[in-house]
Amino acid sequence: MRASQKDFESALRQVKLWKKDPGNEVKLKLYALYKQATEGPCNLPKPGMMDLVNKAKWDAWSALGSLPKETARENYVDLVSSLSAASEPPSPAKPAADGEQAGGDLVVTSENHITTITFNRPAKKNAITTQMYRDIMLALQAASKDDSVLTVLTGNGDYYCSGNDLTNFTDIPPGGPEEKARTNAVLLREFVDYFIDFPKPLVAVVNGPAVGISVTILGLFDLVYASDRATFHTPFSPLGLSPEGCSSYTFPKMMGPSKAAEMLIFGRKLTAQEACAQGLVTEVFPDSTLQKEVWTRLRAYTKLPPNAVRTSREVMRSKGRERLHAVNAEECEALRQRWLSEECASAVLRFMSRKAKL
């Protein structure tokens, strides 16, 4: 099968997520194939004998002779997929040595029939930018059609996600705040709709604290596995906001109205154990074993007959879907109005001037 540009880009992202160093020999092979695939045959002058690293790279690249770019691309994808298949579960993305984040703010990988979407903005506690909302929708769209059985959301670094990036509210378009609020409401509704309509089991691996919209949408997930370091916080009132992600419906249903009110109206932060007791979290794991235990379990789940899994999920979900869409529409309209409020504007300003922390 020929590797497309998309396969190649996905392989490049996957390499950045490898936890283990594959060794110099593999790295040289990957380097040479990458250069051949993107630039064609090596026509650089040979580095001097003492320039050991660059000479090794030059040798590896030159050894590919006139191999066509497409073949190099294909060989690169094949090599990455063979090495990934033999490796450990997908590891959280690691920041590059110079502090730059590998793989962009959102990293999507697919292996062992699991598509993993990783928030990868650890320096900002994985706050979700407008671009990330769009990329999550694209990733869900692709995951709904790929050969994966499960789709996982997780975070890289110490946080799962600190919710909506509060600077999303600061670029005001020519149409003024009203236009911004209207556009945001439409986009938010579309974003949440993706979760409501997603056809495969959705799993959250909550590796650390979760805030705002990253918590509310958990009510639309099938499984929520959490580290014992995770906390669950929806500080909407202090921000002059109101709940979204269908949480105004899913949370009271799941935990009862008064526990939901404590979280969604009064902003009470839950520990992972409390969230588990309230039904928001499926199971809590010690932070040190979360990754190993969860990925082993998820891999076992992918071995179940996929059509049976999908059918069971569909019969469990179909009855509530229409209701969820109506709730989503209502929540987004309430938020459109909240975004135009003085309470919300001052909360965002307070955060921007760093006087406010949760």
Ligand SMILES: CCCCCCCCCCC/C=C/C(=O)SCCNC(=O)CCNC(=O)[C@H](O)C(C)(C)COP(=O)(O)OP(=O)(O)OC[C@H]1O[C@@H](n2cnc3c(N)ncnc32)[C@H](O)[C@@H]1OP(=O)(O)O
């Ligand atoms: C397609 C759809 C597009 C539509 C867009 C519409 C948006 C829809 C939104 C729906 C409604 C809103 C839902 C929410 O999610 S509300 C919750 C918002 N989140 C917060 O209020 C959290 C704010 N952050 C904090 O309080 C603290 O940062 C936190 C407790 C999370 C961590 O504190 P800590 O002291 O450990 O770390 P720092 O504060 O120093 O943070 C490190 C850097 O990260 C930046 N940061 C963290 N969180 C956010 C955030 N949510 N938005 C922007 N930036 C964030 C923080 O500023 C630090 O940056 P610097 O190092 O540069 O100072």
